[in-house]
Structure formats: structure tokens, C-alpha cells
Amino acid sequence: MTDLPPADWYVDPEDPARYRYWDGSRWTDHRSPRYGTPDEEASASRDGAGSRHRSIRDLLGGTWRLMTQNLRPLLVIYAVVAVVYLAGEEAVRRGFDDVFGDTLGALVDEVAAVDPDADDEEFNALLESRWNDVTDRLEGRGSSTLAAGMLLMVVGAVVVIAVNIVQFAAFGQIAVARLGQRHIGASGALRAGLKRLLRIAGAGLMLLVMFFAALMVVSLVAGLLSLASGALAVVLGAAMGLVVIGVAAPLVLLTMMTAAVGPAEPSMRYARALLRSAYWATLGRMALIFVLSLAATVPVLVVAELLGLFNDVVARVTLVGLGVFPEMLSAIAFFTVYHDLGGQHADTAEPSASPAN
Numbered sequence: 001m002t003d004l005p006p007a008d009w010y011v012d013p014e015d016p017a018r019y020r021y022w023d024g025s026r027w028t029d030h031r032s033p034r035y036g037t038p039d040e041e042a043s044a045s046r047d048g049a050g051s052r053h054r055s056i057r058d059l060l061g062g063t064w065r066l067m068t069q070n071l072r073p074l075l076v077i078y079a080v081v082a083v084v085y086l087a088g089e090e091a092v093r094r095g096f097d098d099v100f101g102d103t104l105g106a107l108v109d110e111v112a113a114v115d116p117d118a119d120d121e122e123f124n125a126l127l128e129s130r131w132n133d134v135t136d137r138l139e140g141r142g143s144s145t146l147a148a149g150m151l152l153m154v155v156g157a158v159v160v161i162a163v164n165i166v167q168f169a170a171f172g173q174i175a176v177a178r179l180g181q182r183h184i185g186a187s188g189a190l191r192a193g194l195k196r197l198l199r200i201a202g203a204g205l206m207l208l209v210m211f212f213a214a215l216m217v218v219s220l221v222a223g224l225l226s227l228a229s230g231a232l233a234v235v236l237g238a239a240m241g242l243v244v245i246g247v248a249a250p251l252v253l254l255t256m257m258t259a260a261v262g263p264a265e266p267s268m269r270y271a272r273a274l275l276r277s278a279y280w281a282t283l284g285r286m287a288l289i290f291v292l293s294l295a296a297t298v299p300v301l302v303v304a305e306l307l308g309l310f311n312d313v314v315a316r317v318t319l320v321g322l323g324v325f326p327e328m329l330s331a332i333a334f335f336t337v338y339h340d341l342g343g344q345h346a347d348t349a350e351p352s353a354s355p356a357n
Helices: 038-046 056-069 071-100 103-112 120-140 143-179 186-195 197-226 230-261 267-275 279-306 313-322 324-340
Strands: 008-012 015-022 027-033
Touching (some): 056 071, 056 143, 056 279, 056 324, 071 120, 071 143, 071 186, 071 313, 071 324, 103 120, 143 197, 143 324, 186 197, 197 267, 230 267, 230 279, 230 324, 279 313, 279 324, 313 324
Antiparallel strands (some): 015 027
């Protein structure tokens, strides 16, 4: 005899668009729509037969409701991540100051301010002078001071990247668990995100290698075309690049989301299965989420830059606080798309149609 799954709501093996209650020994007749509410289920049905996505209106409305209903654990996650992020950012800044001081910044500023009409000799003289300032500073620092500064920068950068990955995974854990009518708190979501850190980082590195391989192929094709026509090479190279990015975007995002919350199987293979027959609807929703996130974030960044908020620690804390709601909403919306496609939570012990077997 094998242990049967515990009594709970699971995806209905006869209708993947619904949940069905398993009483611990058999399936019951109690069912619930996976889209959350009857209105959302009806709206999803109006999208067309076979559609696995809720409507755009319900996607946005459901994202807002999920955030407001789970605001406390989401804010706890964001607060913990923000503290660690700011500490890592400060470590990077201090390490940079210890190693370079203001020499590298002066080099960048003066090169950017060079008159475009200036001759090459004038530009090269300026570049050499400022670069000498950088090398003189490095030579004047002790080896232990340089090593400590570089270590501080590297550790700070790793912390900043890692804590953003953990936040992404933790938000996903909250969203997918609640969409599946399960409960998970802030501490549980953060622990799950930490456990997923290496898996997400590995998936990200794999995708990065694939991206550079595709870029090399596009560059090679553009180079061959340039032998015939330079203009043709530019146009076709740009078109190929856009096609690669457009085609890959849903797969990339779903791969990362699978690594963050999904079952223990190859993330990209699982993501490809989710995208089957639902590519264009998924691409459209992801593009909309991305555009809305930019629309909410970019104005804040522009105003912060104009006010000089990036130059003060307290102001940087304020800036991080201003990004809380756009980050929450976009993460929840992306993971809602993952859920609607049939993406499962790793902790869901979903029985088959015949659990006793």
C-alpha cells in the first residue's frame, strides 16, 4: 500500500480548469474554478474555448485583489529584502570609493562632456590624462586596501543580486500558493525563496549562455550579409534580434518562474509544456504587464534623478520604498499567468486520477 495524499483541494484530473476536493481516500463531487471567482471563470470562458488565460480585465483585477488581501506578508518580505539590498548596495559603494575614489567618475564625466567636434588628438590626450589619474590612485593604494575594497564590492554585488532573486521567488511563492487556495506566510515564502536561490541562478546562467549564443549567430549572419549590402545587414540583423527576443521572452520568464516555484524537473522543459498552444496569449499578457510596470516605475526614477535622490542614503531608502507596489503587482501578475497556464506549486502533492494506484 502506498500513502495517499492528504485531504485537500487539487487540480481536477477530469477538468484542469477546476479544483476538486480529495477527501484523503477518494475524489468528491466538490469542485471550484481555478480562476478564483465565478465572474473570473465566466470571463475566462468568454475568451474562447481552450483558452487557459483569464481576461485582461480579470488578470489586472485579480492581481490587485491578491495584493491587497495579502498585503501584510508581501510587505514583510519587501521590508526584509529592502534592508539586505540597501546593505549590499552600501557595501558596493564603499568598496568602490576605497578602490577608485572619484577618479573613475571624473574619467566618465569628462569623456561624456567632450565636444563631438573635437579632434582625435585632443580626445586621446584627455583620456590618457584621466586614465593616468586612475592608475596613479591604484598604484598608491596598498595591496591589502585594494583587496579589501574589491572584496567588499564583489560581496555587495552578490548580495544585491541574490536578494532580488529571493524576493522574486518569495513573491511567487505567496502568489501561486494563494491562487491555489493554500496558505503560506512571509517567513515560509522567504525560506522557500532561499532554497530556490541556486536553482534560479543556474537557470538564469543557462539562459544567459543561450542568449549570447543566439547573439553570436545573429552577428555572424549579419556579418555575412554585410558582404552583399551593409544596409541589408543592419535591417535583417535588427529584425532577427527582435524575433529572437520576442520568441524567447515568454519562455525565459516562465523558465525563471518555474525555477522559483515549480516542480522539481527541468525548468525550461516544463515552461515549454506550459506554453504549448498558448504562446501568443501569454506573450501579449506578459508584454502588457511589462509595459504597465515600466509606466509605474520610470516616472518615479526620473523624478528621483531630477531631485538628486540617488546621492543620499535616506533618499535611497525612500526610493526603494516607492518601488514597493510596482514590484509586488508585476510579480503577482506574472505568477498569475504562470498559474493560469497550469503551472504547479512545488509543494502541491497533486494526486492522479487514480490515487490508490
